[in-house]
Amino acid sequence: MTVAVTVALSAAGAQLIPAEYSAVATLTVSPITTSPFSSAAVNQQINITTERAILGSSQVATLAIRTLGHDIGPEELMRHSEVAAPQGSQILEVTVSADTAEKAAARANALASAYLIFRADGAKEIADAFIADLDGQIKEIENKANADSQERQQLWDLRAQRTTLKLVALSPGQVIGLAIPPTEKSSLDTKIFLVGGLVGGLLLGLALSLLRDRWDRKVRFADRLVAATGATVYTLNQDDEEESLRWILRFLTRSYEPNQRPGRPAGFLGLMPADPSVLVLKLRDMAQAHGLDSCTVDKDVLNGQALDAGWPLEIDRIELGSRDLVLMELAEFVAGSRLASISERFLESLVLVVHHKTNIKDVIAVVGQARDLPHMRLIVVFYDGRPRRRATDTPQTTTTPSGTEPQNLKDPSPFESKVSQQDMPVNNPLKSIERKLDAGQRLIAGRKET
Known part of the structure; x- marks a missing residue:
């Protein structure tokens, strides 16, 4: 009797729980040099934990909503998304769940694109400040009538730094795996609910039998x-x-x-x-x-x-x-x-x-x-x-x-x-x-x- 009840409840629960689909977008993260005084070794270092937090932030979710047409709020989008970063790599995976396969894929791709845009805009904002300072130094040397060889070398270095900073926002990363609409639901199948109800019913029935045998005051057997x-x-x-x-x-x-x-x-x-x-x-x-x-x-x-x-x-x-x-x-x-x-x-x-x-x-x-x-x-x-x-x-x-x-x-x-x-x-x-x-x-x- 207990098994039948738990299986019936599990079947009913499987019908009440809405279907859910999950899609995954994968992207690489490129190093960004925003300081002209950083060394090459430092320039190549990426804190993947920080980048993972940025991809899951409300700012990126708000930016992604503009692409999606405001069919979902930033908080709900964050609640239905998950960001993973494989250990020792410069790769991020963003998984988004939705009630349809198409929505899940579109939202995952929107978050990946919004992250790259957000990262590029942030790098450009920092680089622009350094470029403005470099422009001042370049202009000062160019205005000198008789610049010596050392000043001319310095001018060449300043122009090279300015070019590097100007290009910094062009390569924040790249989407290497677009999310595609999944063909199967990510939510639990009805069969799993039935098996769970069967196993749960057996365990519950065993527990009730033990309790009854412990507290029952009749001879019974x-x-x-x-x-x-x-x-x-x-x-x-x-x-x-x-x-x-x-x-x-x-x-x-x-x-x-x-x-x-x-x-x-x-x-x-x-x-x-x-x-x-x-x-x-x-x-x-x-x-x-x-x-x-x-x-x-x-x-x-x-x-x-x-x-x-x-x-x-x-x-x-x-x-x-x-x-x-x-x-x-x-x-x-x-x-x-x-x-x-x-x-x-x-x-x-x-x-x-x-x-x-x-x-x-x-x-x-x-x-x-x-x-x-x-x-x-x-x-x-x-x-x-x-x-x-x-x-x-x-x-x-x-x-x-x-x-x-x-x-x-x-x-x-x-x-x-x-x-x-x-x-x-x-x-x-x-x-x-x-x-x-x-x-x-x-x-x-x-x-x-x-």
Whole structure:
């Protein structure tokens, strides 16, 4: 989107910027001797930097306007002209830009001619002052009746100097390259604008992505979740949902310590907008299909009052302790001291279920708290609720930092299914467990008959 916008803006800018043409006139600068007392070596020296400044001056621009017919002001002409002087040479190049090729060439030639005229007029003005002085000296010697040989030699030298000064303004320089109307625009082409817009859009998009990733508070991607928490992360894949569920079940039933507490109780805590209820039911069904005696406990039954009263009670421990797997739905208020208490009394594993829109700070807080509990095992289940991929798309994968096998992403959520009536919570936790256990046994029986 960013690239498209920048390319469109660049194309619009290319149309709004007027066309521009540039023409170049080249001229040489000849030495000018304006003093009859200068040496030959000094006479041949030219300060090309000074001459370059003169060519770009307002006086020369004003003089050039007379040739152009006053179709442009001196300030504008100076603003659209540029003078260059190659190093170590006596050459000047004047470049003029205009909205047409003909105007550019005419203005460049006018500036070159105006510079030579200005230089010649300046030299003539200085030379005329010296000529007037020489004329006085010549006349004084000519008026003498008996001039000696020395005075006659001096008269010859004065006349030679006068001739040299008289010719000084005739060769201020020469135009060696007339400006011709260019055939191509000097302004940037539309293609360059489009390429610039494309490159600029890519860079801008990259910068915006980095800023979004830095300031975004959502989980967004499984890799970001792994980097932020360092926890074991399983991601769900609709294309092979059972494979993802088997990995989670493997984690919950795998023995990590020789003296595990009975019942292998696992709590499922969903951080908004993730809801673990259907995940719990599907795991229970899979566990029963694998021959495990499993049951579920609804989060609506495990309210804050029951937890604060010391749940599970002795009768609950006896009943639940006989199961191979107990899956408990935890409400969001089961955090802090309540999570610590139920972990010490009963809970063995915590499955943190998150959504791509879950606030990543909430995940980090719960993960940090769970790691402080001595007997708690933790995994994070990531659900990517963004639009479903096409069948031809290649599933993405992410690898957990703890070395577990890569799991595929899932679309859409398994948590959006409706919970059946038989799994609705009841007032008594054990009655709820029994009803769910009966449902699982019926499911096993049906599969065996099939």
